[in-house]
Amino acid sequence: MATTDAQPRHTPLSLWVNGEYRPLSVQPRRTLLDALRNDCGLTGAKKVCEMGNCGACTVLLDGAAVYSCLVLAVECEQRSVTTIEGGAAGNTVGALQQAFIEHDALQCGYCTPGQIMSLAALFEREPAPTEASITEAVAGNLCRCGAYRHILEAARSLAASGTERRGAGDG
Numbered sequence: 001m002a003t004t005d006a007q008p009r010h011t012p013l014s015l016w017v018n019g020e021y022r023p024l025s026v027q028p029r030r031t032l033l034d035a036l037r038n039d040c041g042l043t044g045a046k047k048v049c050e051m052g053n054c055g056a057c058t059v060l061l062d063g064a065a066v067y068s069c070l071v072l073a074v075e076c077e078q079r080s081v082t083t084i085e086g087g088a089a090g091n092t093v094g095a096l097q098q099a100f101i102e103h104d105a106l107q108c109g110y111c112t113p114g115q116i117m118s119l120a121a122l123f124e125r126e127p128a129p130t131e132a133s134i135t136e137a138v139a140g141n142l143c144r145c146g147a148y149r150h151i152l153e154a155a156r157s158l159a160a161s162g163t164e165r166r167g168a169g170d171g
């Protein structure tokens with residue numbers, strides 16, 4: 001009887017996740033989301049629709065917000081991935097986390113990592129974004145709890161502090 005290779009083929013993969021080198025071995029069909037959650041143990045990016053509809057899985061890939069459920073891990077060879085776990089006080093993700101806390105911008109919190117990462121990509125490009133830019137940045141992130149108003153307030157507060165910082169720098 002002919003034998004079959006029951007083991008799916010794996011491919012070596014080198015990722016940089018939150019500034020750390022992560023050598024992995026993944027199936028070519030593995031998504032970035034599954035690689036982060038299952039192979040790297042980083043469960044901040046959430047797995048909800050897996051169809052690019054909800055934004056809960058949003059991470060930064062080379063600084064741009066992406067739905068990690070729609071990106072193959074093998075597409076990320078030697079690329080830089082930032083997840084919510086990469087946040088720390090003082091940087092953009094950390095500042096957004098603080099603003100979300102101060103403005104009570106979450107209820108169940110399931111959408112929160114994705115919301116913050118979408119906003120982080122915006123604030124990295126534009127330290128004091130306009131209202132329209134903020135709204136557009138989170139347009140692809142759904143919140144089933146309806147925390148939108150507070151999410152926008154949190155983002156606006158950080159945008160205002162960015163404007164103040166920029167004004168102080170100009171002086």
Ligand code: FES
Pocket residue numbers: 046047048049050051052053054055056057058067068069070
């Ligand atoms: S889980 Fe990726 S967009 Fe919903």
Ligand code: FES
Pocket residue numbers: 105106107108109110111112142143144145146147
């Ligand atoms: S806070 Fe519950 S889904 Fe947004």
